[in-house]
Amino acid sequence: MFDLFFFGVLPYLALALCLVVGILRFTVKRFSYSSLSSQFLEHRTLFWASLPWHLGIFAVLLGHFAVFLFPGFFRALLADHRILLAFEATGLIAAFISLIGLALFTVRRVFSGRIQSVTTTMDLAVLVLLLLQVGLGILTATLQRWGSLWATGVLAPYFDSLFRLQPDLALVKDLPFIIKAHAVLAFVIVGLIPFSRLIHMVSLPFTYIPRRLQIVIWNFRRRKDLVERAALEDESRRQFLRGATGVGIGAVLIGVGTLDKVVPFFKGPDLTKEEREELLSLKVKKLKATAEQKALELERMQSETLFVANLKDLKRDSGTYFIDYQMSPGLAFLDAAGLPLLYSAKCPHLGCTVNNKAEGGLVVCPCHVSHFRVADGGRVDGPTPTGLRTIPHLLKDAKGALVTAPEAARLGEYQVFIAKGERS
16 A cells, blocks of 8 residues: 555656646746745855755766666666776765765755745755755665666666556565655655745746846946947847857757767667568567466466466475466475475565575575575575565365365375465
């Protein structure tokens, strides 16, 4: 229920508030579309706070949006450990720089008497939320390392499902609390944008470009000075227009040159007939795999029990993979008494699939090296917060009858099933 609200409803609610109230504020209170700058009241601390905050948060947001918009490209790019390390270090440094700016903003708001007089409750609330958000981002980067890489396979598909209006909660339900809180707080901040001075982010001064230049003239200047300054104003305007035209032409040329390199990169090279056939063959395989997955989903909707394996085929040192009712991987082992042990194969840390080979009675998650006991699925070590989820099972005999009291002499005849709706 909590995941449904925070990750299925809150994102759309926050975006709706941001758009609807933001447009309403622009139409009703257009002159409030600014940061309501307090620079005239205090400017020294403002400078040292504004510069690191804007530089740091711009770099952090740019990294987030780049990974979410181009997950495939960054998954391939960050496969190189050196690039991944540099990318993570850059993001962490930018987060600390933005945190310094926020801390100075907070000190300025709290300890400056002049600034206190124009500080609202919403200003303080936004500062606290931003401090929490940046702090959670730093904790995520340090405690859940390599987020820029695993986010391409976890968070990027989730945001893609949001934009397709089909939120996939299964992608985020097993995430650690810190990451969930970081995402939820981002939605809250987006929803508060039109109610706070954060609205200035979407206030772009386009009207300043065609506006006539303003020149302050003292009232005791001679008429000759007025005429000269008027001529200077016209000349300045012409110079500005020439410069703007030159900059525009240069930007267009740079953009054309950049697109000439970028578009072929994403478009890909021209393929030969054999390469196109191979690519089409891969697409057919993907379609078949998708069809098989949908068939599995249909089977799980129609069947009250699902076959896992013949009991005689299960082993103690090698688990048998199966797909449960939630379309998640499971592992089936044999215990010392010859009876089945069924666990979810999804690591509770970030949802990676656990290895099925048991060594010393332990299985390992290959993503972040968490170990679990085969005997009870319990956690041994690693970053995982809990052990593997146990999946209840059923035994049936060769005739399909349910076995409530297994007989040791007939264990080889039994089959292992799971039932719909059964969760440990």
